[in-house]
Amino acid sequence: MKSELERLLADAVSSLVGTVLPQAVDPAWINVERARDASHGDYACNIALRLAKTARRPPREIAQAIVAALPPSPMIARAEVAGAGFINIHLVSDAHSAVLRQVLERGERYGESAAGGGERVILEFVSANPTGPLHVGHGRQAAYGATLGNLLRVTGHSVHREYYINDAGRQMDILTLSTWLRYLEAAGATLPFPSNGYRGDYVQAIAAQLELRHGRELQRSAAQVLAGLPQDAPQGDKEQYIDALISRMRALLGAGGFDQVFELALAAMLADIGDDLSAFGVEFDRWYSERELARSGAVERALGELEARGALYRKDGALWFRASQYGDDEDRVLVRANGQSTYFAPDIAYHLQKRERGFERLIDVLGADHHGYVARVRGALVAMGEPGESLEACLMQFVSLFRGGQRIPMGKREAQFVTLRQLREEVGNDACRFFYLMRSHDQQLDFDLELAKSRTNDNPVYYIQYAHARVASVMKQLEARQLQYDASMASDNLARLDSPQEQAALRELARYPELVLQAARARAPHALVHYLRELANTFHTWYNASTFIVEDAPLRNARLALALGVRQVIGNGLGLLGVSAPDSM
RNA sequence: GCGCCCGUAGCUCAGCUGGAUAGAGCAUCAGGCUUCGAACCUGAGGGUCGGGAGUUCGAAUCUCUCCGGGCGCGCCA
Numbered sequence: 017m018k019s020e021l022e023r024l025l026a027d028a029v030s031s032l033v034g035t036v037l038p039q040a041v042d043p044a045w046i047n048v049e050r051a052r053d054a055s056h057g058d059y060a061c062n063i064a065l066r067l068a069k070t071a072r073r074p075p076r077e078i079a080q081a082i083v084a085a086l087p088p089s090p091m092i093a094r095a096e097v098a099g100a101g102f103i104n105i106h107l108v109s110d111a112h113s114a115v116l117r118q119v120l121e122r123g124e125r126y127g128e129s130a131a132g133g134g135e136r137v138i139l140e141f142v143s144a145n146p147t148g149p150l151h152v153g154h155g156r157q158a159a160y161g162a163t164l165g166n167l168l169r170v171t172g173h174s175v176h177r178e179y180y181i182n183d184a185g186r187q188m189d190i191l192t193l194s195t196w197l198r199y200l201e202a203a204g205a206t207l208p209f210p211s212n213g214y215r216g217d218y219v220q221a222i223a224a225q226l227e228l229r230h231g232r233e234l235q236r237s238a239a240q241v242l243a244g245l246p247q248d249a250p251q252g253d254k255e256q257y258i259d260a261l262i263s264r265m266r267a268l269l270g271a272g273g274f275d276q277v278f279e280l281a282l283a284a285m286l287a288d289i290g291d292d293l294s295a296f297g298v299e300f301d302r303w304y305s306e307r308e309l310a311r312s313g314a315v316e317r318a319l320g321e322l323e324a325r326g327a328l329y330r331k332d333g334a335l336w337f338r339a340s341q342y343g344d345d346e347d348r349v350l351v352r353a354n355g356q357s358t359y360f361a362p363d364i365a366y367h368l369q370k371r372e373r374g375f376e377r378l379i380d381v382l383g384a385d386h387h388g389y390v391a392r393v394r395g396a397l398v399a400m401g402e403p404g405e406s407l408e409a410c411l412m413q414f415v416s417l418f419r420g421g422q423r424i425p426m427g428k429r430e431a432q433f434v435t436l437r438q439l440r441e442e443v444g445n446d447a448c449r450f451f452y453l454m455r456s457h458d459q460q461l462d463f464d465l466e467l468a469k470s471r472t473n474d475n476p477v478y479y480i481q482y483a484h485a486r487v488a489s490v491m492k493q494l495e496a497r498q499l500q501y502d503a504s505m506a507s508d509n510l511a512r513l514d515s516p517q518e519q520a521a522l523r524e525l526a527r528y529p530e531l532v533l534q535a536a537r538a539r540a541p542h543a544l545v546h547y548l549r550e551l552a553n554t555f556h557t558w559y560n561a562s563t564f565i566v567e568d569a570p571l572r573n574a575r576l577a578l579a580l581g582v583r584q585v586i587g588n589g590l591g592l593l594g595v596s597a598p599d600s601m
Numbered sequence: 602g603c604g605c606c607c608g609u610a611g612c613u614c615a616g617c618u619g620g621a622u623a624g625a626g627c628a629u630c631a632g633g634c635u636u637c638g639a640a641c642c643u644g645a646g647g648g649u650c651g652g653g654a655g656u657u658c659g660a661a662u663c664u665c666u667c668c669g670g671g672c673g674c675g676c677c678a
Contacts, residue, residue: 053621062620068658075658099621100658145678187678255677334676345604345674352676359678387605388673413606414671455614458606460671462613467627471640476626478640486638493637534617546615549625553642560633560642601640 017115018530020091021048021059021105028085029063036081037071048105050527056098057106058523064101075101112519113510115526119581120503127532127588132172138370139165141381142293143180146285147191148216150292151426152415153383155436156461159452159594160412160541161381162298166592167536167544176375177300180366183282184306185359189262190214191285192278196265198223199277200235207238210261212254222284226277234277236268292437296445297594306362309369315357318365318400319350327399337364342395343404345388363389364396371402378407379539384458387411410539413460415452420466443468446595450477453541453593476549480586481598483552487583488599490564494576497565506577509570513578517558521578524551528585532592541593548589555582 026043033040041063051060064079071078079097086095093106119126141161144154161177169175182188194214200207202223209215226234241264248257266274286303293299309315319335322328327338333353337360340347350361370378382389390409398404417424417434426434440448447468454476455461467475494501513522528547535543564575587597 047618049617049620051621056621060621065620065658102621182678185678332676336676349676354676356676358676363678384606384672386673386678389678391604411606411672459614460607464613467613475640479626482638482640486641490637497637531617538617540617542615543617546625553625556641557643559637560639563637565637600638 017091017107017111017526018048018050018059020089021061022046024087024089024092025061025063025082025103027087028082029067031085032078032081036073036078037067039070041067050530051104054520054523056102057096057104058111059105059107061103061105062101064097064103068101079103109511109514112522112526113513115522116510116513116578116581117507119525119584120577123584124588124591126584127529128170128172129529129533130172131533132168132174132536134172134174135377136174136176136375137168137377137379138176138178138373138375139168139379139381140178140180140370142289142298143182144289145182145185145187146282146289147187148214148285149218149288150436152417152434152436152439152463153412155296155439155448156415156452156457157381157383157412158293158296158298158436159449160410160457163449163453163541163544163593164379164381164410164536164539166594167532167541170592171533171536173377173536176302179300179303181286181303181305181307182359184310184362186356188278188282190258191219191281192274193258193262193265194219195222195226195281196234196269196277197241197261199226200238200241202227203232203235205235205238205241207241208248210254210258211249212258218288222281225284226280229280230276234269234273240268241265292435292440296436296440297449304366306366309362309366314365314369315362318368318396319361321368321400322364322396325399325401327396337392337396337399339392339395342398344391344395348392360392363393364400367393367397367407368400368402371397371406376406379410380407381410381412384411384413408539410457412457415461415463418462418464418466420464424465439463439465446481447475447477449594450545454545456540456542477595478601479556480548480552480590481596481601483555484583484586484590484597485599485601486555486559487579490576490579494565499565499572501576501580502569502573503577505570506573509574510577512571512574515558515562517554517561518575518578520554521551521558521582524554525581525585528589544589544592548586548593551582551586551589555579555586 025046025048029037029041029046045066046061046063048059048061051057064075064082067078068075076097079101083095083097083103091107091111093108095103095105098104139161142150142154142158144150165175165177190212191214197207197209197213198220202220245260245264246252246256248254319328322337328350329336329338334349335351336347337350338347348360349358351357367378390407394404394407397407417426424434443465451463451468452461471478491501513519531543531547535541562575564572564579566572590597
């Protein structure tokens with residue numbers, strides 16, 4: 017509809033070139049917007065205002081000329097000049113009911129488009145280190161990533177969802193050590209827990225699995241473990257201390273023994289994270305292991321590529337990337353003086369892999385604290401001959417939990433932090449996903465548990481679900497009265513939907529495909545949440561203003577068709593959000 | 602100090618690539634159920650869009666600057 021109108025206006029404008037207008041106009045300039053106010057008709061165009069300067073004529077005069085030159089169309093009832101020089105377009109009422117027909121015909125596919133042109137997108141999100149359970153911040157990234165993926169899919173993109181597993185770094189060694197120490201403790205050993213270790217209860221649970229699997233074969237005495245170690249913090253350096261402990265563990269158990277603990281801890285964490293996400297309705301096409309990436313030689317290949325292009329140099333025994341020449345603030349270390357690579361080297365290789373696998377667009381959903389990371393990865397891509405624009409980062413601001421106005425303190429390494437699982441169990445998946453998506457991703461989120469849990473009128477989740485359930489309820493009532501919905505009678509009588517509330521509902525339904533496209537392009541799932549609230553509001557208003565099941569059969573069926581259309585679109589929208597659309601609640 | 606995000610009604614937030622009189626929810630106040638679900642609806646009050654300057658027909662939106670809040674700035678990830 018929108019593009020149709022833009023085409024008509026472009027025709028009108030080009031016919032004026034040479035008379036009213038001095039030169040040809042780029043069709044991209046001609047944008048039609050949905051009118052904000054119903055009195056302004058259905059669509060509005062500001063092209064006359066934009067052309068006023070070059071044409072050196074008053075905008076209203078140009079607008080008048082465009083309206084006069086507008087080719088006739090069966091869709092347009094009338095076009096008029098308003099305000100400073102806007103062109104307001106009123107559609108014929110058939111155009112409104114045509115939308116409803118489309119909703120009912122296309123069903124679940126209403127709102128889909130091919131706008132993305134099949135662009136191959138890899139969407140990486142969550143990618144939390146497998147060193148602990150997901151917390152509430154990861155939950156936001158999960159909800160956002162999953163819904164963004166849905167939005168891109170229905171707007172004609174080929175979407176691949178991926179979770180990058182950081183299973184090769186030092187953090188995993190620390191988890192392995194933490195697990196082993198808890199395992200020793202459980203067998204009665206008394207030893208201090210490193211200040212830098214993972215203290216969460218889940219570590220004890222993994223230690224218990226270790227005991228179950230390996231019995232006492234990995235036991236060593238506290239004296240063996242602690243002999244000759246440096247001081248832990250606060251007297252000593254906690255990093256040195258924990259590295260020494262890791263080395264000690266390797267020495268006492270051998271590489272094989274260490275790996276046994278490592279593999280068990282990793283598998284346990286991945287199972288926990290995977291189950292958690294799956295229960296939250298978040299699925300991935302692939303879980304991409306950093307270790308496998310490293311084993312494949314991809315890291316060396318990426319470094320070789322950088323080397324070949326002269327983007328590397330050695331300084332102070334380390335290998336550096338000339339990031340500052342590719343848009344970053346300063347150069348970055350890839351391989352430390354001790355020979356170990358930083359997290360950055362495999363990340364470069366991973367992103368190069370994404371390009372090599374044929375993805376045109378690389379979207380990373382990251383926590384806001386990773387914003388500095390984007391410039392260096394993009395710089396590395398550019399240095400390797402890839403287009404920097406292909407990488408796009410969606411930075412998620414932080415989540416603060418509140419319980420009835422009281423902030424719940426959260427710390428990362430501390431024993432007590434709220435996990436995603438705890439949050440989901442307390443407020444439910446629907447409210448959880450909805451609340452995560454209510455706010456723009458670059459807005460810090462205050463998540464109030466009491467509000468999310470409340471089954472009262474101030475909880476916006478139920479407001480939308482209620483509209484869906486109400487339609488289902490009406491259909492049940494219809495059956496109870498021994499009546500049947502007659503789709504063809506409805507279709508013949510859509511012109512009867514002429515009340516202000518019905519017109520408003522039709523307009524909202526027509527807006528949905530545009531909204532979905534806009535939300536996808538702006539990477540803004542929250543726009544969909546707001547739209548659904550507005551759609552539900554128009555429906556509730558209509559519901560309160562008129563009775564659907566009336567004696568007049570043509571009118572009754574037309575109204576039921578509209579109600580079913582509303583239900584369909586609410587269902588489609590909630591589906592994209594990953595929120596259920598119940599028939600009763 | 603530098604970089605990123607934010608600042609809009611009492612509170613929490615929308616406001617699309619600049620457009621017409623800046624909008625919701627909650628809270629407050631006043632109304633609406635013998636009728637398809639009142640988890641709903643109707644109405645009212647409430648604003649120097651953080652301050653200032655600029656760009657132009659037009660700025661909450663773009664630019665600069667200042668103020669305030671959050672987050673980064675490591676041979677951690």
